[in-house]
Amino acid sequence: MSTAYHAYILGPDGHIQNRVDVLCDDDEEATRMAEQLVDGHDVELWQGARMLATFRMKE
Template structure:
């Protein structure tokens, strides 16, 4: 399992929370992080590597 962090992004692109998760790979982590998107954007990172950003307003996913 690999450690990932999903950062909940508030106004001014500042992190307002973090969810740590262990997932088998990027695809599993992306699936888990996508469930966290509500009124805030979510950025998924694996260590110092950005994986993907979910934008709440547009419901779009952007690979880093």
């Protein structure tokens, strides 16, 4: 059964610019998918009120 996760795209000021909803089977799959969203901005991965990871853009 898939679980809903939310990847938040952060702007330079640290505020949310966009949200990407993903359905994944587990935390590991969601983490891999969210990490791919890092493209010139930071990304936070959440599952409900639980923060799983923060991915920083490469400088």
